[in-house]
Amino acid sequence: MRRYRAVLIALAIAVVGIGLVGRSMKPGTLVATLLSGLTLGALYFLIAAGLSLIFGLMDVLNFAHGTLFMLGAYVAWTWVQNPHGLLLWAGLVLAVAGGSATAAWWLNWSPDRRPGRWTRRWLVAVGVALIGVTAWQWLRWPQALTLLLAAGGGLAVGLGAFRPPVVRPPHRRLVWRGVAVVGLLLVTVLLDAQGPTLASAVAGWGSNAKFVSAIVVGTLAGAVAGALMEWSLIRPLYERPIYQVLLTLGIVFAGNEVARAIWGVGAKRMEKPGWFGQPCRSESLAAWVYEQCASVTVLGRSFPTYRLFVIVLGVLLFVALIVLLRRSRLGMIIRAGVQDREMVEALGINVRQVFTLVFALGAGLAALGGVAAAPFVGVYPEMGLEYMLQAFIVVVIGGMGSVPGAALGALLVGLARAFGDYIVLSGVSLPWMEKAVRMSPSIARASTVLIMAIVLMVRPAGLFGEEE
């Protein structure tokens, strides 16, 4: 019942808003603006979904979520431009990950052989130093040596920092995990040996293969960065929410500067994949399948096909997330944890581990959003903060911790931005006005806040939120 009412409120706002603005629009313009709104909505959803889950489950207001969006875009751009450099650095990350995964596995296999307290401290110190030195001398020292050092550093940090479980996991599960760890180590070695070959192969790929692989690489990079961020920075601060806000806000600024330092100040252009890149205009979607034009005719107006792809991507991920939440054990734990973390833990579930996983999931989604956005908004350091602010509004509108809420909120905010932009360009005429009034560009930004205010007046906890 609540859900229907939430959807009704959202529909009412959308219909009134579009009705006021779109009254004077031609059908083609109206549809094009609607589609633009949906495109933006899809991007906002990808950021807001993770943001909302992370807040709902662990009460962390992750301001740095936009930084992960930006990271995804930059990593994808680098992957397309310079796969060689990216793969070289991926070797370092993989080696450290392989080392610490080995440590984790070893501690699970024989929980009784945990090193003593002081040994652990030394291990962490030595491990961090090793990783630091390796990162510094990476590409200068012989490859095999740096690889070993990085893996050794990861192993030492893992042995020192991870805690063995009190109850040894079932034997079969340990064996499978062992296989996975060996696989990870193998991939690391292979990547290191064959990196240059792979890099030149990637450089020779067509734009479509590059784009698809960029999506995978960008998403993975975001997920890894998110997991690392949660584990190293946010985990120690769960009891201190104010510090968390300061910390994640700090990450935003630090992230911007790091991006500037590595990639430079200006915006980068990312090529559209060939499927949406031919300089022509298809008459219909059926024609596009053959021609792969950059735009398609919608009710007599041209609309970029790549944006249609972004909409489809958003919808697909929404469905995938819902299925994950409804059907998987992880989803069950998330739904339960949003309500009562303590009780989930009392059932014997390691909630902290789930936190890391959900953080990685949310971060991966945001990074995926960044990759998807790159071909039509460009890649620049401030993109994270820009989309972040809208995503926060989306989460507030939708209600914390609800994925359907994030979707609905993203839809409203996306449409508001699109129609707001239209008003700025062509002015607005309300029924009682004699001629159209021109408005400043800030109206597009203000409109989303206005919607947020309306929703909060009707429903203080957001459309799908629950009052505590």
Place this chain on the structure above:
Amino acid sequence: MSALLDVQDVHTFIGQFHILEGVSLRVEEGQITALLGRNGAGKTTTLRTIMGMTPPARGAIFFDGRPIHGLPTYEVAQLGIGYVPDYRAIFRHLTVEENLHLAERRKGDLKRKADFIYHLFPDLARLRHLKGGQLSGGQQQMLAIARVLVPDNRLLLIDEPTEGLAPVLVEQLVEAIRQLREQTTVLLVEQNFAVARHLADTFVIVDDGRTVCQGTMEELANDPATVHRYLGVAVGGEA
């Protein structure tokens, strides 16, 4: 003989408040032990301290001979302790079946135990596909107990199971808990002295955050002065 659960002189603070000021108790395997005391005596905090939700500042807790104070809650649970809080903590948006599934510690736990659980609480079988939030208070209580029966727990901590329930339901629950005695060990917090007397083999009384006495239920039933002093009820009376 060493006890299954051995709590030794535990002190717990919540914020700056010294809630437990020396609770000691032993729970023998295969018995139902009643944890008694007035409102605010520290019964719930004792259970939460055992679970590691409010870790003790001083003292020691042993489960089956191994120290568990200082362990995170999920590991205490994994060792085989099930917790039924007084607020029941049913997941509102999960179905009855999902609530039970979540409690699985290994794949197939629920499958193995389903017959037993649905035999104990036939109502739950009927309501399997309803959301937790749609259940009545009594049904939620049954589900909360059923949930800790899914994995092979060796000790159940049950906090005020009969609080606020209609007499018919109380009877049903008491019967269910009595049947559990054959399966596991129970530490039961119970305000209703008649229920506690009927169910428990041994008792512990806490008052003002301290253990004041411990013994068999029979001894307590024959000691109206103690009952009156710490629980404020007459032995023969129905609460």
